[in-house]
Amino acid sequence: MKIGILGTGGVGRTLAAKLFALGHEVVIGTRNVDDTLARTVPDGMGGPPFKVWHSQNPKVKLVKFSEAASFGEILFLATFGDKTSASIEMAGKQNFDNKVVIDTTNPLDFSKGVPPKFNATLGNSLGEQIQKQIPNSKVVKAFNTIGAHIMVNPMREEGSPDLFIAGNDSDAKKLFSSLAAQMGWQSVIDLGDISQSYWLEANAMLWINYGFKYNSWNLAFKLLKK
């Protein structure tokens, strides 16, 4: 499949490399290609500059947001949460029409340091905001409660985690679930429509607060069912 990823941070890179390795055509979108490739300082989460990663993954093209959104049959939102809306605007809202859009983002405010503050309200989660911003797309909230390395390599020593998703469109959730299965996920839990995004974003705070408290970042949730 043709996949466009918006965001050049750890999540975008990790998803891109995995999806490319699985045989998909993958591009990563950014605000300004030249600026992104010119950076020599670590990225916002302390990872290496994008060009270092890109030199190791040269077949994943770096393009403008709008090109990535236009190219992809499935699109992944992988920016900081407070940049998602602007990224979509730059990408051109019409480029999301009828597409499956996987929203991995969280409504986090890092302006006061870490742990970040939660920046959404019930009934207006980031997933819902995005679905409203691009109403002709099929937003699926997913991957927002785990680190990028676990998104693409889910099996844990302690067991098989669950991948929680939410979205309004059943076919979109099915398509994403099949992609997740390719990535190694054995269990996808569909929580319902996009309003469930609020509980997933809230759940991210459990993971994030635990991570900062215990300096532990190999976390994934499992819902024991029996």
Place this chain on the structure above:
Amino acid sequence: MKIGILGTGGVGRTLAAKLFALGHEVVIGTRNVDDTLARTVPDGMGGPPFKVWHSQNPKVKLVKFSEAASFGEILFLATFGDKTSASIEMAGKQNFDNKVVIDTTNPLDFSKGVPPKFNATLGNSLGEQIQKQIPNSKVVKAFNTIGAHIMVNPMREEGSPDLFIAGNDSDAKKLFSSLAAQMGWQSVIDLGDISQSYWLEANAMLWINYGFKYNSWNLAFKLLKK
């Protein structure tokens, strides 16, 4: 230990029976003893009338809220969330002074049917409201994301779940953790101070919404850490 439980529903009964079986002295508190024993209809969650349960557990005394709160060295709040504050008032706030208070409740509004609506806001979770109402007590939020039968019998076929707790007082959390260990819990995760109660209450909505969507009520969360 002397344990007082506020609430005669499934959670209160199940905790009482287990804690009594473990050798503790246990009383259950209610608004009006005669009224509770006179009931012949199912309780609010469809369980049998209290007197049926009580005839099978005659050594757990049913007393007024104030007697239960006065009696217990550890107190469990096990009422409906929207009744918790009034129960505490009836029990006498001074009876909570210096005591460990385990808050198992959730801020749920069942007035529009099921699934219930969430009725708390960030920074004002039910756990925080209770800690403010009885500031001289040591509130520990716990047990609010699992069914009562799992509180007292945590091991699942699919693994050992985690018991998430939050509260301001370290010694109170330690005391509760030792009680939880007696009840079979192998892993207690301390998320931090009582403000973390919000994320636990939000997490309950994942469990509750999943339960209603899939009619599945043997659920428990596990945080895979490696």
